[in-house]
Amino acid sequence: MTQAAPMQDHLVIGILNGDDIGHEIVPASVEVARAAAEKTGLRIDWRPMPIGRTALDTHGSTFPDGTMEALSTMDGFILGPIGHRAYPKVPGAINPHPIMRKGFGLFANVRPTRAYPGLGALRDDIDLVIVRENNEGFQPDRNVVAGSGEFRPTEDVTISVRVITRAGSSKVARAAFEIARQRKKRLTVVHKNTVFKLGCGMFVEECYRVGAEFPDVVIDEVIVDTMAMRLVRDPQSFDVVVTTNMFGDILTDEAAGLVGGLGMAPGLCIGEGALAMAQATHGSAPDIAGQGIANPFAMIESTRMMVEWLGHNRGIPEALAASALMERGITEALSRPETRTGDIRGTTGTRGMTDGILAAIARAA
Numbered sequence: 001m002t003q004a005a006p007m008q009d010h011l012v013i014g015i016l017n018g019d020d021i022g023h024e025i026v027p028a029s030v031e032v033a034r035a036a037a038e039k040t041g042l043r044i045d046w047r048p049m050p051i052g053r054t055a056l057d058t059h060g061s062t063f064p065d066g067t068m069e070a071l072s073t074m075d076g077f078i079l080g081p082i083g084h085r086a087y088p089k090v091p092g093a094i095n096p097h098p099i100m101r102k103g104f105g106l107f108a109n110v111r112p113t114r115a116y117p118g119l120g121a122l123r124d125d126i127d128l129v130i131v132r133e134n135n136e137g138f139q140p141d142r143n144v145v146a147g148s149g150e151f152r153p154t155e156d157v158t159i160s161v162r163v164i165t166r167a168g169s170s171k172v173a174r175a176a177f178e179i180a181r182q183r184k185k186r187l188t189v190v191h192k193n194t195v196f197k198l199g200c201g202m203f204v205e206e207c208y209r210v211g212a213e214f215p216d217v218v219i220d221e222v223i224v225d226t227m228a229m230r231l232v233r234d235p236q237s238f239d240v241v242v243t244t245n246m247f248g249d250i251l252t253d254e255a256a257g258l259v260g261g262l263g264m265a266p267g268l269c270i271g272e273g274a275l276a277m278a279q280a281t282h283g284s285a286p287d288i289a290g291q292g293i294a295n296p297f298a299m300i301e302s303t304r305m306m307v308e309w310l311g312h313n314r315g316i317p318e319a320l321a322a323s324a325l326m327e328r329g330i331t332e333a334l335s336r337p338e339t340r341t342g343d344i345r346g347t348t349g350t351r352g353m354t355d356g357i358l359a360a361i362a363r364a365a
């Protein structure tokens with residue numbers, strides 16, 4: 001996670017709004033990052049890129065040619081939520097998620113869950129990170145190179161294939177151990193090897209194999225159904241959790257529910273390459289799009305995580321300072337109902353919360 005890389009003095013970051021509330025929360029994230037960057041002397045070259053439903057209208061594709069190539073030259077990008085299920089059934093309407101995650105080797109989806117006081121969290125002491133494997137498992141749109149991991153040999157039979165590899169498992173395990181090493185040095189492996197003896201069995205084996213390289217990190221395991229229960233009963237007992245794709249998908253939404261809902265669920269997608277992708281856990285929430293009420297926290301915090309990660313990865317102290325300033329602004333805004341959105345017991349909208357964060361950043365010494 002923090003391996004040294006050649007020093008550079010600025011960051012190039014792509015802006016991809018996505019769909020629906022993405023047009024509100026992504027610009028808010030850029031505003032906050034820009035304000036923090038200006039104050040800390042971090043130079044960021046922002047590169048807006050077309051994607052999603054608007055790109056279908058302007059470029060004939062939801063993921064225009066050249067976008068991948070352009071992104072591959074950048075340090076990272078902010079990806080707003082993609083509402084691909086509502087895309088019209090036309091040739092240019094594709095879901096860019098699997099292409100990006102696979103194409104950039106973003107195999108680890110780092111999803112923190114943290115309770116902030118007064119937002120209706122189940123407990124005040126929740127502070128955990130779920131590291132979800134991102135490129136294989138049960139997800140049929142990314143676990144094969146051609147076709148789909150789901151197929152229907154007869155009208156009445158459907159087969160869903162789950163792919164677990166040693167390489168994929170050990171890569172996500174290593175990412176999780178590195179995060180655990182920077183936190184409380186505890187890692188919980190979540191699986192169901194009681195039933196998926198081969199698939200989950202291989203995942204667990206690889207976690208222990210990688211764990212041998214991290215003797216300072218204590219490793220334990222929890223069966224996924226028990227984990228679903230324990231996340232509700234004693235979420236404070238977990239610190240860093242690593243799991244396979246589908247289990248991670250479900251558990252991270254559950255974890256978000258513990259601390260105020262999907263608006264409180266940020267994420268950072270990383271891999272072995274140098275590129276990072278800031279992506280909130282939630283979808284494009286078409287039901288509230290355009291109303292100015294979407295909670296921008298998850299997207300802003302995802303952006304902050306990316307700035308921090310790039311700061312470590314590229315050796316840019318100004319990026320670490322900008323991340324710290326963003327965190328301060330976010331925490332201050334969350335502490336008052338008048339600068340947080342309605343879904344987290346606040347009285348304002350996306351604009352008001354963003355302004356609250358910006359004001360706190362402006363006030364900071």
Ligand code: ATP
Pocket residue numbers: 021082083262263281282283284285286287288293294295296298343
């Ligand atoms: P996907 O399958 O694409 O992840 P989803 O079905 O999980 O999407 P979301 O789009 O994530 O659905 O949203 C579910 C509900 O959560 C929305 O209807 C919306 O009310 C709420 N929600 C999601 N994100 C936010 C947010 N940032 N602020 C406020 N409410 C949100």
